[in-house]
Amino acid sequence: MKYLVHMDVKLPVDLPASEAAGIKAKEKAYSQELQRSGKWPEIWRVVGEYANYSIFDVGSNDELHDILQNLPLFPYMEISVVPLAKHPSDVKD
Amino acid sequence: MKYLVHMDVKLPVDLPASEAAGIKAKEKAYSQELQRSGKWPEIWRVVGEYANYSIFDVGSNDELHDILQNLPLFPYMEISVVPLAKHPSDVKD
Amino acid sequence: MKYLVHMDVKLPVDLPASEAAGIKAKEKAYSQELQRSGKWPEIWRVVGEYANYSIFDVGSNDELHDILQNLPLFPYMEISVVPLAKHPSDVKD
Amino acid sequence: MKYLVHMDVKLPVDLPASEAAGIKAKEKAYSQELQRSGKWPEIWRVVGEYANYSIFDVGSNDELHDILQNLPLFPYMEISVVPLAKHPSDVKD
Amino acid sequence: MKYLVHMDVKLPVDLPASEAAGIKAKEKAYSQELQRSGKWPEIWRVVGEYANYSIFDVGSNDELHDILQNLPLFPYMEISVVPLAKHPSDVKD
Amino acid sequence: MKYLVHMDVKLPVDLPASEAAGIKAKEKAYSQELQRSGKWPEIWRVVGEYANYSIFDVGSNDELHDILQNLPLFPYMEISVVPLAKHPSDVKD
Amino acid sequence: MKYLVHMDVKLPVDLPASEAAGIKAKEKAYSQELQRSGKWPEIWRVVGEYANYSIFDVGSNDELHDILQNLPLFPYMEISVVPLAKHPSDVKD
Amino acid sequence: MKYLVHMDVKLPVDLPASEAAGIKAKEKAYSQELQRSGKWPEIWRVVGEYANYSIFDVGSNDELHDILQNLPLFPYMEISVVPLAKHPSDVKD
Amino acid sequence: MKYLVHMDVKLPVDLPASEAAGIKAKEKAYSQELQRSGKWPEIWRVVGEYANYSIFDVGSNDELHDILQNLPLFPYMEISVVPLAKHPSDVKD
Amino acid sequence: MKYLVHMDVKLPVDLPASEAAGIKAKEKAYSQELQRSGKWPEIWRVVGEYANYSIFDVGSNDELHDILQNLPLFPYMEISVVPLAKHPSDVKD
Numbered sequence: 001m002k003y004l005v006h007m008d009v010k011l012p013v014d015l016p017a018s019e020a021a022g023i024k025a026k027e028k029a030y031s032q033e034l035q036r037s038g039k040w041p042e043i044w045r046v047v048g049e050y051a052n053y054s055i056f057d058v059g060s061n062d063e064l065h066d067i068l069q070n071l072p073l074f075p076y077m078e079i080s081v082v083p084l085a086k087h088p089s090d091v092k093d
Numbered sequence: 094m095k096y097l098v099h100m101d102v103k104l105p106v107d108l109p110a111s112e113a114a115g116i117k118a119k120e121k122a123y124s125q126e127l128q129r130s131g132k133w134p135e136i137w138r139v140v141g142e143y144a145n146y147s148i149f150d151v152g153s154n155d156e157l158h159d160i161l162q163n164l165p166l167f168p169y170m171e172i173s174v175v176p177l178a179k180h181p182s183d184v185k186d
Numbered sequence: 187m188k189y190l191v192h193m194d195v196k197l198p199v200d201l202p203a204s205e206a207a208g209i210k211a212k213e214k215a216y217s218q219e220l221q222r223s224g225k226w227p228e229i230w231r232v233v234g235e236y237a238n239y240s241i242f243d244v245g246s247n248d249e250l251h252d253i254l255q256n257l258p259l260f261p262y263m264e265i266s267v268v269p270l271a272k273h274p275s276d277v278k279d
Numbered sequence: 280m281k282y283l284v285h286m287d288v289k290l291p292v293d294l295p296a297s298e299a300a301g302i303k304a305k306e307k308a309y310s311q312e313l314q315r316s317g318k319w320p321e322i323w324r325v326v327g328e329y330a331n332y333s334i335f336d337v338g339s340n341d342e343l344h345d346i347l348q349n350l351p352l353f354p355y356m357e358i359s360v361v362p363l364a365k366h367p368s369d370v371k372d
Numbered sequence: 373m374k375y376l377v378h379m380d381v382k383l384p385v386d387l388p389a390s391e392a393a394g395i396k397a398k399e400k401a402y403s404q405e406l407q408r409s410g411k412w413p414e415i416w417r418v419v420g421e422y423a424n425y426s427i428f429d430v431g432s433n434d435e436l437h438d439i440l441q442n443l444p445l446f447p448y449m450e451i452s453v454v455p456l457a458k459h460p461s462d463v464k465d
Numbered sequence: 466m467k468y469l470v471h472m473d474v475k476l477p478v479d480l481p482a483s484e485a486a487g488i489k490a491k492e493k494a495y496s497q498e499l500q501r502s503g504k505w506p507e508i509w510r511v512v513g514e515y516a517n518y519s520i521f522d523v524g525s526n527d528e529l530h531d532i533l534q535n536l537p538l539f540p541y542m543e544i545s546v547v548p549l550a551k552h553p554s555d556v557k558d
Numbered sequence: 559m560k561y562l563v564h565m566d567v568k569l570p571v572d573l574p575a576s577e578a579a580g581i582k583a584k585e586k587a588y589s590q591e592l593q594r595s596g597k598w599p600e601i602w603r604v605v606g607e608y609a610n611y612s613i614f615d616v617g618s619n620d621e622l623h624d625i626l627q628n629l630p631l632f633p634y635m636e637i638s639v640v641p642l643a644k645h646p647s648d649v650k651d
Numbered sequence: 652m653k654y655l656v657h658m659d660v661k662l663p664v665d666l667p668a669s670e671a672a673g674i675k676a677k678e679k680a681y682s683q684e685l686q687r688s689g690k691w692p693e694i695w696r697v698v699g700e701y702a703n704y705s706i707f708d709v710g711s712n713d714e715l716h717d718i719l720q721n722l723p724l725f726p727y728m729e730i731s732v733v734p735l736a737k738h739p740s741d742v743k744d
Numbered sequence: 745m746k747y748l749v750h751m752d753v754k755l756p757v758d759l760p761a762s763e764a765a766g767i768k769a770k771e772k773a774y775s776q777e778l779q780r781s782g783k784w785p786e787i788w789r790v791v792g793e794y795a796n797y798s799i800f801d802v803g804s805n806d807e808l809h810d811i812l813q814n815l816p817l818f819p820y821m822e823i824s825v826v827p828l829a830k831h832p833s834d835v836k837d
Numbered sequence: 838m839k840y841l842v843h844m845d846v847k848l849p850v851d852l853p854a855s856e857a858a859g860i861k862a863k864e865k866a867y868s869q870e871l872q873r874s875g876k877w878p879e880i881w882r883v884v885g886e887y888a889n890y891s892i893f894d895v896g897s898n899d900e901l902h903d904i905l906q907n908l909p910l911f912p913y914m915e916i917s918v919v920p921l922a923k924h925p926s927d928v929k930d
């Protein structure tokens with residue numbers, strides 16, 4: 001079941017650089033583990049912004065929320081979620 | 094080069110059913126040809142709306158505009174385009 | 187799996203009264219069948235508006251979209267969908 | 280009398296963890312007592328957000344405001360309230 | 373129980389003048405009957421707009437919705453409702 | 466001459482409690498004096514928010530601005546003002 | 559007493575040219591009479607739009623509403639009004 | 652003197668094709684004459700939209716408004732204008 | 745050449761009172777000098793807000809920007825600018 | 838390939854003046870180097886704002902993002918990007 005997720009990162013400008021680096025490293029590891037599992041099949045950078053659009057493929061709303069609220073950057077992000085359905089013109093089966 | 098495109102269809106409620114059906118059939122054929130070519134790799138229905146989110150993979154802004162303005166439903170849609178870049182955490186090479 | 191759905195009805199003011207009545211009767215029957223099935227457990231009128239907030243309880247995004255796009259009033263409504271998850275303070279098990 | 284309430288929590292990122300934990304514990308106890316009383320029959324997490332949609336069932340606007348402004352998280356939330364009426368298609372009596 | 377209600381009238385510009393006059397006359401009679409009953413204690417014109425802000429004083433959300441949806445101008449208005457509570461600084465008892 | 470005024474209070478979360486209490490006490494006294502003078506005939510709490518809708522009845526725009534900018538909470542509020550006129554359906558003379 | 563008024567004209571594209579010309583001629587005469595009376599001291603075109611910003615100088619909210627709702631273009635305009643007060647830095651006495 | 656202008660074309664879907672073609676042909680000729688004169692140095696299509704961003708280089712606000720309101724598509728466009736100044740980092744003299 | 749300028753002042757609530765007073769005194773002097781020069785012919789307070797609407801009359805976009813960015817309150821304001829043209833109904837020559 | 842980019846600078850008001858000056862000097866050097874390379878052919882100040890509109894001419898979305906995220910002011914800016922295509926009325930070849 002697919003969802004389009006927009007994540008907009010708002011790191012405080014006075015966050016110490018080392019702390020920011022630590023959070024970003026954890027975020028990257030967490031994201032890549034989920035990408036490899038197939039639950040986070042796509043992630044793109046929005047050009048010009050510290051933000052991404054991602055596709056998630058999970059079994060339920062609860063599973064998606066659990067994944068998102070455990071993002072290391074979660075306290076610093078505004079996230080919005082659009083549930084997706086199969087499009088009748090989609091050629092993939 | 095990837096773009097996230099949102100298409101929101103606003104067919105006039107008084108459009109004759111046969112005319113609407115004709116436009117939708119052309120739209121489907123046009124979309125599926127582009128999907129098969131690899132230029133329109135993803136299309137999802139937005140749940141509850143006559144709208145879709147799509148990913149396009151084209152060589153330039155001009156090519157994308159050319160594809161979009163030739164959509165049979167183009168005169169009846171509001172379209173917005175977000176240019177995408179590779180995300181540094183993306184595990185795909 | 188729960189979703190909060192907002193439906194805002196925009197019937198054209200020049201729609202013949204008998205036609206409007208026919209669509210509304212079909213909408214009511216369709217809604218009540220889904221309510222009785224357990225897939226549409228709650229529906230409330232927004233005070234002062236020709237609109238409702240509803241809770242849907244379905245198995246997937248696809249099932250919800252299929253239900254919504256078959257609403258007899260679908261061509262006359264603006265619909266927005268918010269996916270819901272279990273709240274950690276919810277006392278219901 | 281029903282109301283749909285949206286609560287969006289904006290905890291300052293520099294709030295000490297122990298203080299935040301204390302407020303959240305009080306919030307949970309307060310919410311669960313009201314849920315058990317029947318005045319707060321539904322609470323759902325918005326997927327991907329530190330926010331909830333809730334249904335309140337109270338005797339008056341004043342009673343609802345009194346409940347909401349005593350939420351331990353009240354100083355840290357943006358709250359919006361939609362008054363609800365019975366829907367003519369509702370099958371529940 | 374008080375509510376602040378905003379009504380914005382959007383009469384189609386091609387509505388025949390006699391029909392518009394008939395609806396407005398019914399609206400005025402309906403409004404004045406409710407004003408005299410005490411349920412619609414205040415109505416003000418918004419300067420420069422075909423719109424009003426009103427105060428309603430009714431027993432429930434359902435009663436307010438019933439009053440509003442029976443307004444003769446209801447099909448031509450956008451209405452929004454804000455539930456009000458007693459203010460702690462209010463000097464009226 | 467009537468005006469609808471919306472006041473939305475945004476006290477900094479780190480304002481010392483005693484200082485906040487002092488400002489609120491001054492605000493209450495100032496408001497009640499104006500209510501008793503007839504210049505501030507109505508004040509209602511917006512349900513669920515630290516905000517109010519008020520009616521002011523003053524002789525001029527200048528007088529209203531003078532009253533509002535002297536509110537002890539003025540530096541912490543977002544205020545918006547809607548000028549009101551007599552409504553042709555108003556039964557009060 | 560001054561007010562800043564924004565008027566945005568939305569003439570239907572299918573309004574017959576002669577009818578449109580008649581309304582505009584009446585509008586111009588009505589506006590110029592009020593300008594000469596001193597009640598409408600300033601009117602500017604918004605660059606690129608069929609819209610204007612104007613200053614009105616009248617005795618009350620009621621007088622301003624009466625002037626605005628009698629504009630020949632009133633049924634075709636969206637109007638918004640901002641009440642103005644004397645600025646403490648204004649050098650004019 | 653430079654201005655950034657955004658033009659969003661909203662042709663009625665029921666405008667006869669020949670009439671639309673006539674207006675567009677006049678628009679193109681009018682635009683190209685101004686481009687060649689140096690007053691309209693840049694025009695770009697917004698990808699995916701029937702809209703453009705343009706740069707105008709004219710002597711005054713009045714001249715710009717005169718140019719814009721004489722666009723053959725003016726009755727069918729929403730136009731917004733941003734006045735531009737020289738940027739201190741601009742390397743062009 | 746006229747421009748309508750809206751300035752919304754957002755002084756930090758923790759700015760020391762003496763520092764704020766100093767900036768405001770400079771702002772007043774700067775504004776009054778420009779008013780006397782004829783370049784800032786009108787300034788009005790927005791009722792209920794720490795904001796003003798002003799009319800500027802300058803020779804170019806660059807001159808206006810130069811004036812505005814030198815306002816002592818510039819770092820604390822949100823400013824928006826609307827270029828104005830002569831209105832065809834304006835009776836002033 | 839052209840893009841319209843809007844950059845809105847939000848420097849914290851408590852950033853030390855010397856630090857701000859250092860960042861701005863680096864920003865200017867970085868911008869001018871890119872202007873001279875042809876990748877940033879236009880930059881204009883938005884009148885009255887600490888913001889600019891710029892045109893970028895680059896080979897890909899990735900190249901544009903790379904340029905933008907390396908702006909010394911990037912952590913202090915809100916940036917939005919509009920992809921542009923050749924306009925059919927453009928007289929330049």
